Amino acid sequence: MTEHLSIPTPAGSFDAIAAGPEDGRPVLLLHGFPEAALEWEHQVARLGGEGYRAVAPDQRGYSPGVRPDDVSDYGMEHLVGDVMAMADALGWGRFDLVGHDWGGAVAWWAADRHPDRLRTVTSVSTPHPGALVHALRTDEDQAMRSQYMRDWRSSTTEKRMLADNADALRRMFEWKVPRSRVDEYLARLSEPGALTAALNWYRAGRPSDPIGKVGVPALYVWSTEDVAFGSTAALATEQWVTGTYEFRMVEDVTHWVPEEVPELLTGLLLDHLGRH
Template sequence: MAGMSDGLSVAGRRVSGVMDYLSIPTAAGTFDAIAAGPADGRPVLLLHGFPEAAISWEYQVAVLGDRGFRAVAPDQRGYSPGVRPEQAAEYGVDELVGDVLAIAEALEWSRFDLVGHDWGGAVAWWTASEHPERLRTLTAVSTPHPGALSHALRTDEDQQMRSQYMRDWRSSSTERQMLANNAEALRRMFEWKVPPSRVDEYVRRLSEPGALTAALNWYRANRPRATIEKVSVPTLYVWSTEDVALGSTAALETENWVTGPYSFQMLEDVSHWIPEEVPEVLTALLLEHLSAF
């Protein structure tokens, strides 16, 4: 544990409790993480997306810890300086799912609840599909089941247009474009829905040498050839109507990819940045889901 602080303020919301700062050693390298709650609390792992970091979950981690859970949110592969391989091929789904299991092993968690947003949601879906025995529950935020998204990309023109950015960002010029003019393009992604101080922190981190390339390598890595299976673990899927990247076709199709208990929550007039735009709403849904299983 690198340090701790008593309480925190997230977007003007004061949360009680102690936040821990962890270094989690694995074979791939050392992951930085934030954590809260008793060491013997029910374990919850929270995975962030692009272009964020573990602190996107700061509010949820603090509240979960205050409720007696042991909540841990790592800076994922490429975002943790200690796990920043140079080759794009080292950011494939197999490696990302492997990181989830390696972090759980390092924390001595045999079974845990998994939560993911954006890219973290995709990794969470893959983990639930391939290793259901390790998960107590799954919560996916914004990101539909990859099978549902794949179907939408084949059949829905709207989703095809929304996902064009994923192809564009594979260009070698993307880093320069995103960081130009004080990272104007990077800042604009957050649609003024994330506190400016938090956006400043994301920009600071991604401006470090190699950091943005590592984050973009998630898009440049070769995608897995295997077809993802349906998910059997109890699943909560939270999607918002103003998500610019992920449309309703894949969101509504996701229920067909879950065989276990399933809850779909649609948030009206909320953007893609659910964990930080409406942290209380998401946390209440998460706690309700966790308490049911």
């Protein structure tokens, strides 16, 4: 069973789901677009049942209490800062960090910027940003896959995504996420300002100081049918990790790994945490 939390930080209060004993080994799980903390419901419950203290927050823009108006407030430095602020509020010195999609990108950046705070890092779907940037420059397939990130910066994106009962957002899930779950995500994104806040993650600029190689023990889970991230960046991620590295390729699964194959992913995560 999961519980609901409110995590107070200087930026505002983050809504979250959690499970496990308060003194359990802490694990923070970060969701992607266009989802919410709920995408980790299965993993949070299982981790909690195994004695971990698992917490999954609705991130900046998704939590109504942390929904600033300025695009610049969604830069990576703020997203990583939120992770550390939440860990501080929870009383966590060192913790394990897990992310999917955008949450995976934040996890990689946090591992680069704050290696002393992380016991391990796990990214699901999202390759190391350095590997992705190189693939965008050298691999036509990845450049085509990532075109949406540029398209979504348009000021008309919200109108297009919410038209016809949010049909464009619904189709994004490729019918791999339960409809009731998708309905909940879209109801949240239909709140005033919520979709704009989520899209501001794409509109904000990236840090001027580039990301480096990660020394934190890392697990990267990539699925072969992921429409956003191809094999070039996925296979190159190993070159951007200097610490212990595990790469797990999941066959015949789409981008929505945490919800499409929850048991499989949870097993990989528990194995990884158990080794470190």
